[in-house]
Amino acid sequence: MPVDVELIKHRVKDVEKCISELKRLASIPFAELTRDQIYSMRYNIIVLVESLVSIAIHILVEEYNYKPEYYAEALRELASKLSLKQECIEELKALVKLRNLLVHRYWIIDDRRVHDEVRRNFKCIEELLDKIRGRYGED
Numbered sequence: 001m002p003v004d005v006e007l008i009k010h011r012v013k014d015v016e017k018c019i020s021e022l023k024r025l026a027s028i029p030f031a032e033l034t035r036d037q038i039y040s041m042r043y044n045i046i047v048l049v050e051s052l053v054s055i056a057i058h059i060l061v062e063e064y065n066y067k068p069e070y071y072a073e074a075l076r077e078l079a080s081k082l083s084l085k086q087e088c089i090e091e092l093k094a095l096v097k098l099r100n101l102l103v104h105r106y107w108i109i110d111d112r113r114v115h116d117e118v119r120r121n122f123k124c125i126e127e128l129l130d131k132i133r134g135r136y137g138e139d
Helices: 003-026 035-064 071-081 086-104 109-118 123-136
Strands: none
Touching: 003 035, 003 109, 003 123, 035 071, 035 086, 035 109, 035 123, 071 086, 086 123
C-alpha cells in the first residue's frame, strides 16, 4: 500500500497545532501558569509525539516495509532515512522519553523543567516536518 499523503497531512497539522500551543504556553512565566495550563503543556507534548510516531510508523511500514517496535525506534529510523543530523535524532529520542514519563510516571514530572525545555525551540521537529513535506508533497 502506498504512503497515505492525507494521513500524513493531518498528522503534520496535529504536530503544528501542538507546537503553536506549546509556544504560547512557554511564553508565560512558569510561576504564572495555572494547573490547567501545565496539564495542557503535558497533553500537547503527548499528542505531538503520538502524531510524529504515527507519521513515522506509517511511512516506515508502507515505504520501507519496516515495522519498528518502539516509538524511539520509529522516529530514529525515519529521521535517519530522511537524513536528519544525529543531534536531531537524539533530540527526537529524548522527546519520546519525555512522552513516556508523562504517560507512565506522571508523579515524578518536574513541570518547571518541562516548561524550560519547551521554551528552547522546536528546530529539529520543524526540520523533520520540512523533510516529510518535501518528500510527500506537503506544503
